Amino acid sequence: MRSLPSADRQWRQYVHVSEQTEAVPEPMPDAPVPLARRATLRDVARRAGVSTAAASKVLRGAYGVSPAMRERVQEAMTALAYRPNVSARGMRGKTFTVGVLVSDIQNQFYDQVLSGVAPVFAGADYAVLIGQAEPSVESEIAMVEAMIDHRMDGLVLMTPTMPKAELERFASVLPVVVVARGGAAVGFDTVATDDGIGSALIVDHLVGLGHRSIAHLTVDSPDDDPTLPFRARARGYEAAMRRHGLEDRIDVVRTSWTNDGGTAAARLLLERETLPTAIHAGADVAALGLLSVLWDVGIDVPGDISVAGYDNSPIGMLAPVSLTSVDQGAGELGTRAAQLLLERIGGRTEPRSVLLKPTLVTRRTTAAPRIRSASPVD
């Protein structure tokens, strides 16, 4: 019932289908030649000499088909290069299509999650269509609504800022899996890495190098749902700082996790009398924005200041950037999310939350502080 043996699904390219078995009135003798018409199930059935219902059964791998009939129908399907009409399918049930919402397609982290998502659905004969939103909650909601309008069978949402209530609302309409956002939910699944651990890894690393004055960049948002990734990372940062007895050094800068947010934060920091000796930027994109300002102003990284990102994106791996970061295993996040969505589409309703462990990748933007921070303590 679920997914068919691949031999059952041999439709490929389309061809012109001429009504050969019956004398059907031609549309118009010399009207402009109509675009290639795709074969329908009726065409297939006619050619195989069976009813459309029978052809449909073969298509779906449903019960009640003799091997002989199956054979004939499949032959007709390949001969006519039959491909099911998704709109028609959508009218009665499934579209075999899932949507992936990407809040910011420029953020390579999402691309990497995607590369984990796609193969799973390809293997299950689902089409994957990606919806890109502008970075605003309204735009994201509009995109999800559009996907629901398309009667998609399920949704993978990568949106760090969407309010939980909205997510629950979507989840009441169709299967939903949310990526990169922890915490138990009632109507949908989540796949994420433990942001608390991630922040701790960074702070421990920096403290281990001798830093004490460590700032953190977070997202400036009114929503204080603790499952939001930026909230979780901020809490993890604070907890780690406290654990090291640095609670009076907690230093959170509110900005946004984008390139611009990073440059803005850099300018904010540069206005201060003394810089922190290290920065936990919260996200690679922000770290890169921050770094580009620091580099332009001639501040030495990591000599004057250490910078750590989050997400371990490909840019950070480039030799001249060489950004210390936290790897979330984006590909695996995507794979797990896709699997959970398939399960949900298959009928599971109880919520599931996967929480993976992030790992630290140390590179050359972090090092021991050149001069110990001129702090009263120490």
Added chain:
Amino acid sequence: MRSLPSADRQWRQYVHVSEQTEAVPEPMPDAPVPLARRATLRDVARRAGVSTAAASKVLRGAYGVSPAMRERVQEAMTALAYRPNVSARGMRGKTFTVGVLVSDIQNQFYDQVLSGVAPVFAGADYAVLIGQAEPSVESEIAMVEAMIDHRMDGLVLMTPTMPKAELERFASVLPVVVVARGGAAVGFDTVATDDGIGSALIVDHLVGLGHRSIAHLTVDSPDDDPTLPFRARARGYEAAMRRHGLEDRIDVVRTSWTNDGGTAAARLLLERETLPTAIHAGADVAALGLLSVLWDVGIDVPGDISVAGYDNSPIGMLAPVSLTSVDQGAGELGTRAAQLLLERIGGRTEPRSVLLKPTLVTRRTTAAPRIRSASPVD
């Protein structure tokens, strides 16, 4: 008929719709509560006290609607949070959806084109869905077929390698615009920059700096359609070299325009006795792969070797990378492509080709060669 005044389209979120005006048999008294059902046109019509045909007319902005009726129907639509079912629409005509095929979503150039595409369609009340393919022609074809299966109204294709015959085949089924690929086509439109000029800009720049031994990275493909971007850039490179009297210095390395292709090319070059003094890498992704190897091996850029990319992607702008590149105006390419597609959807059939001029962005990966190349000539 085309796009409605925005006041006509006020559907927003969906709500539960209870069959209030008629006594309809409940599905099952104590069955598991059904998921929120979206309001249909029939629901809207019932509530407004008109026929579905009338409601449809209002929805489409069709002729034959009195102001009073329009008012009542629109009221019902907002009250029920009506949203048209795309599948149903697809059964009879338009889906108000266009597809964008991206061959490699990791390539930021495409992301930037996308950011030019999206606003145009948003303004025309079209949904944009993105299809991502693996970097193989088969995978791209499969994706396009899937989009046709979804009865999309038109396609923007960003695929540097798809054979022209396939493109024509797609174009015979639905409106198609191809981005980043020049040359006149018969069934579809193209939007591109002049790759010949782009290559010339790079070669002129390098020669102007004093380089004579300039290698070029191209794509290793059997298809020699001159409209393929890598072919056009290679020809432009060769022409420019000839123009400078450097025809015996023409040095083309066949690889692929990906990060891995860049690293492979680097290794190939490093096996030689003498390196060229400059490389026209053909694409930023390839240039970055190349650079990462050069940096790792300790080769000084631009001291030992100059490197120029192509596409002017955001990574290249980062201070420590600072990659000289050719800007194609990705955003404008996207905008123009979207406009052309709307025209085609609107009925235009004669092909149109837009060819824009690229510009050179010089940064720090190119400079005068430290030592003049030890060539017999010169």
Added chain:
DNA sequence: GTCCTCGCGTATAACGTTCTACGAGATCGT
């Protein structure tokens, strides 16, 4: 007052699937 046109509204047949009924044979236990 007819005959026409025009403006406004409704009835209804598609579109291509899915899937529930149901029917016709074949097989089987007794």
Added chain:
DNA sequence: ACGATCTCGTAGAACGTTATACGCGAGGAC
């Protein structure tokens, strides 16, 4: 030999739109 039970196949009604083909009343022209 005769219901009962399988197996294989078909009829036909949805699903939610669109768009064509009408119907009906109100003016206008004569």
